[in-house]
Structures are given as C-alpha cells and as structure tokens.
Amino acid sequence: MLNLDPEEVAKLPHYPVTRRCPYEIPEVYTRLRTEEPVSKVVMSDGQPVWFLSRYEDVRAVLSDPRFGADRLAEGFPNLALGQREGLSKQPKFMISMDGAEHSAVRRRVISDFSVRRVAELRPTIQKLVDDCVDRILDLPQPVDLVAELALPVPTLLLAELVGANHADHAYFIDLVHRMLWRKTSGEERVQISIGLRKYFDDLIAEKEAHPGDDLISRQIALQREETGEIDREGLNSLAQLLLIAGYESSASMIALGVHTFLTRPDWLAAIRTDPARTSVAVEELLRFYSILDVAAGRVALEDVEIGGETIRAGDGVMASVFAANRDPSAFPDPDRLDLERGARHHVAFGYGPHQCLGQNLSRLELQIVFDTLFARVPTLRLAVDEADLPFKYDALAFGLYELPVTW
Amino acid sequence: MSGAAVRITGDPEVCTGAGQCVLTDPAMFAQDDRGVVELRTHRAEGARVPRAREAVFLCPSGALSIVED
Ligand code: SF4
Numbered sequence: 001m002l003n004l005d006p007e008e009v010a011k012l013p014h015y016p017v018t019r020r021c022p023y024e025i026p027e028v029y030t031r032l033r034t035e036e037p038v039s040k041v042v043m044s045d046g047q048p049v050w051f052l053s054r055y056e057d058v059r060a061v062l063s064d065p066r067f068g069a070d071r072l073a074e075g076f077p078n079l080a081l082g083q084r085e086g087l088s089k090q091p092k093f094m095i096s097m098d099g100a101e102h103s104a105v106r107r108r109v110i111s112d113f114s115v116r117r118v119a120e121l122r123p124t125i126q127k128l129v130d131d132c133v134d135r136i137l138d139l140p141q142p143v144d145l146v147a148e149l150a151l152p153v154p155t156l157l158l159a160e161l162v163g164a165n166h167a168d169h170a171y172f173i174d175l176v177h178r179m180l181w182r183k184t185s186g187e188e189r190v191q192i193s194i195g196l197r198k199y200f201d202d203l204i205a206e207k208e209a210h211p212g213d214d215l216i217s218r219q220i221a222l223q224r225e226e227t228g229e230i231d232r233e234g235l236n237s238l239a240q241l242l243l244i245a246g247y248e249s250s251a252s253m254i255a256l257g258v259h260t261f262l263t264r265p266d267w268l269a270a271i272r273t274d275p276a277r278t279s280v281a282v283e284e285l286l287r288f289y290s291i292l293d294v295a296a297g298r299v300a301l302e303d304v305e306i307g308g309e310t311i312r313a314g315d316g317v318m319a320s321v322f323a324a325n326r327d328p329s330a331f332p333d334p335d336r337l338d339l340e341r342g343a344r345h346h347v348a349f350g351y352g353p354h355q356c357l358g359q360n361l362s363r364l365e366l367q368i369v370f371d372t373l374f375a376r377v378p379t380l381r382l383a384v385d386e387a388d389l390p391f392k393y394d395a396l397a398f399g400l401y402e403l404p405v406t407w
Numbered sequence: 408m409s410g411a412a413v414r415i416t417g418d419p420e421v422c423t424g425a426g427q428c429v430l431t432d433p434a435m436f437a438q439d440d441r442g443v444v445e446l447r448t449h450r451a452e453g454a455r456v457p458r459a460r461e462a463v464f465l466c467p468s469g470a471l472s473i474v475e476d
Contacts, residue, residue, distance in 0.1 A: 110424025
C-alpha cells in the first residue's frame with residue numbers, strides 16, 4: 001500500500017475524476033499525462049495510488065505479470081465504498097485472478113467468445129434488436145432509447161447467452177443496476193452481492209437439472225466430463241461477471257453511439273452509404289468515450305520501475321484507459337471524434353490477459369444496433385436539446401440516463 | 408523492411424482468445440475449437456508483413472511474435 005503523509009495526500013487529485021462534458025477529457029488527465037505521466041491520485045476511500053496516463057505505460061502495466069488483479073489484495077485501488085466487503089463474500093471473479101489460475105479459468109470459456117462463435121450469434125442479436133425496434137415504433141413519442149433499446153438489448157443478449165430466460169428478469173436487472181450505482185451505500189452493496197449470488201445459484205441448479213444450449217450448460221457439461229464435479233461457486237462468479245461486465249457498458253455505448261450519430265449527420269450519412277464503416281465508427285466511439293476508465297486497477301506484486309518511478313510491491317495502480325486513449329503519441333489529434341481513424345489499437349477493452357472477453361460480442365452488438373436503428377427509423381432525431389441530455393457524470397461507467405428521441 | 412519475409416509464431420499456451428489476430432487477418436490467423444490461436448501460415452511476405460505486425464501489436468496476451476529471418 002502506497003504510504004504517503006496526509007499533507008501530501010491532501011494535495012492529490014481525486015479519482016474517479018468526474019467528467020463535465022461528454023466529449024472532453026477532464027483537464028487533470030491531460031495535465032498529468034503531459035507533466036507527470038507516472039503520478040498519484042487519491043481514491044474515494046482516501047487511499048493514494050499511482051496513476052498512469054500514457055498509452056505506452058498503460059499497455060505495459062496491464063500486460064505485465066508483475067502487476068496483480070486481485071481486488072481483495074491490500075493496496076488494490078478500491079473504487080466504491082463497500083466494494084472490498086462485497087467482493088469478500090463472493091466466490092472469486094476471473095478478473096481478480098492472476099497467472100495460471102486466471103488462464104485456466106479463462107481458457108474454459110474463450111471458445112464461447114471466439115470470432116466464429118460470435119459471428120454465429122448474429123441472427124440472434126439481429127432478432128433481439130429488430131424486436132426492440134418494432135416495439136419502439138409502436139410507442140407514443142418521444143421514446144427514451146436508453147430504456148427501450150440500450151438497456152434491453154445487452155441484457156436480453158446476455159440472458160440468452162447464459163440461458164437465463166427467467167420470469168424474474170426485472171428483479172435481476174434492478175440488482176445489477178443498483179450495484180453499479182455510485183451512490184449505493186456500502187451496506188446495500190453487500191446485500192446486493194448476496195442477492196446476485198442467490199439468483200445465479202438458482203440458475204445453475206436449473207441448468208444442472210435441465211441443460212440447454214447456453215454457456216452455463218456447456219460449462220456444466222465440460223466440468224462433468226473433466227472432473228465429474230461441478231464447481232458451482234466458480235460458475236456463479238463467471239455468470240455474474242459476464243452479466244455485470246456486459247450490461248451497463250454495452251448499454252452506455254449504445255446510447256452514446258446513437259447520440260453521436262444523431263448529432264453528426266456526416267457520420268450518419270457515411271454508415272448509411274457504406275455499412276462497412278460502422279465497424280470503424282464503433283472502434284472510434286469506444287476509444288473516444290472510454291466509458292470504463294475505472295476498470296483498470298492493479299496492485300504491484302514486486303517493485304517495478306515505470307517512467308523513472310519505482311512502484312513498490314503492494315502499491316495500488318490505476319492505469320487510465322481514458323487518458324491512454326487520448327494520448328496524442330498513439331492517436332494523432334486524439335480529442336477529435338474521427339470516423340476515418342480506424343483506431344483498433346485503443347485500450348477501451350483493457351489490455352493484457354484480462355482484456356475484455358466479450359469484446360467481439362460487444363462490437364457486433366453495437367454494429368447491429370446502429371445499422372438496424374438508422375435503417376429502420378431514417379428520420380430519427382433527438383427530442384430534446386443536446387444540452388438537456390442527462391449524461392451519467394456521477395456513475396462509474398460513463399453513459400446516458402435517458403435519450404429521448406422522436407422520428 | 409516491409410518487403411522481407413518474416414516468421415510468425417503463436418503460443419497457444421499464452422493466448423487468451425481475444426481474437427484480435429483473426430480480426431486483423433483471417434488468412435494468417437484462426438481460432439481452433441477451444442478458441443485458441445491457430446496459425447494458418449508460419450510466414451508472412453509483402454503486404455502481409457505489416458498486417459502480421461499489427462496482429463502482434465494488438466494481441467493483448469503476448470501470444471504472437473515475429474522473427475526476422
Ligand atoms: S490476438 Fe492473441 S490472445 Fe487473441 S486469439 Fe490471437 S493470439 Fe490469442
């Protein structure tokens with residue numbers, strides 16, 4: 001744990017940094033990257049941690065086995081009050097594992113996210129999106145696209161993936177939503193964790209008894225074959241991780257993406273005339289908004305030198321993917337949203353062994369949503385002034401609370 | 408020296424299955440049934456060389472590398 005005297009801590013910038021504008025990166029990120037790329041910030045629980053803001057350093061740390069991902073380790077940057085207590089009551093998540101333990105667990109699921117598997121999901125996603133758009137077209141205008149499109153699509157898709165086509169969907173969504181809410185109290189967070197675990201225990205029991213064509217059932221079959229025993233705890237944490245990771249982040253990118261297209265007629269015209277450009281646009285949207293800046297924390301497992309500073313074993317590190325994705329040394333004129341950029345090397349999905357498992361699913365989901373929505377509702381437009389849109393400045397993942405549209 | 412041929416190696420033990428290589432060039436890289444990298448070729452030449460380098464750069468796990476012959 002990084003030990004500093006209180007006077008020094010009092011001078012540090014606070015993290016997470018609140019955005020004030022959907023487009024601009026907070027000034028402190030740019031200042032730190034320019035003046036002090038290996039700097040320090042203080043987390044909301046008062047803990048000082050290292051802060052990395054250069055593309056090169058962020059990539060280096062995220063792919064360096066000398067930095068660990070165990071969120072329970074002392075020194076690991078704590079993002080929200082109660083996070084550690086909540087996690088300590090859970091089976092360990094894959095994102096908290098390191099080295100061989102991590103790769104063994106990840107390996108068992110990667111086939112469900114391979115490029116081919118994801119491509120096979122195209123008709124399923126297309127159908128989900130079409131159903132949502134059908135429903136939207138029947139609603140009285142204006143329609144809130146966050147509630148009717150951005151949230152339902154990823155949730156339904158992930159529910160489909162794990163085979164959770166339950167009646168208690170709404171209960172589950174509410175739990176996830178409250179868990180990710182920045183203002184949720186520590187105590188409440190613990191209760192939510194317990195609730196989620198119970199939800200998945202029930203789901204796994206159901207799949208053991210009635211296997212289907214879904215990820216959980218395939219994992220159960222694999223485990224039966226390998227060891228004859230089912231690791232319910234491990235499956236539970238896997239299911240939670242997939243749903244939590246894929247839910248709010250995809251919803252945010254859908255909402256921000258639709259908003260971006262609606263306020264940039266040239267982008268809209270470009271993907272309409274050439275749908276191949278949607279995938280390029282998606283990469284640029286991911287880079288530009290970097291909505292999950294908070295996800296890339298690490299703890300040093302040994303002393304490591306970065307940019308002339310010695311990070312000691314046990315020190316917490318926040319590798320800012322947002323700052324990295326706006327680093328001019330990796331992306332010329334980085335603060336410009338540029339449809340021509342083709343920035344596949346962004347780190348919005350992280351980097352290293354923990355890089356987002358669902359990234360290709362997420363890419364496809366976004367492409368289908370944008371292509372379908374603008375093809376089927378060509379006159380779509382914002383129903384309020386851009387200045388009145390409620391951006392999620394206070395949430396851990398950036399996004400929009402509502403996106404009222406009309407057509 | 409983008410014209411010269413290079414040798415590509417892929418370590419299935421290290422691969423984390425993100426598929427960045429396949430998305431970069433499906434003619435050079437594939438994923439097997441387990442989702443793990445499978446090289447379709449061990450050499451790249453000409454226009455393929457920069458693409459092989461891009462795949463190495465994008466691969467998050469360090470599973471890919473290029474050896475100059
Ligand atoms: S990009 Fe790297 S980690 Fe991803 S599938 Fe290819 S070799 Fe494996």
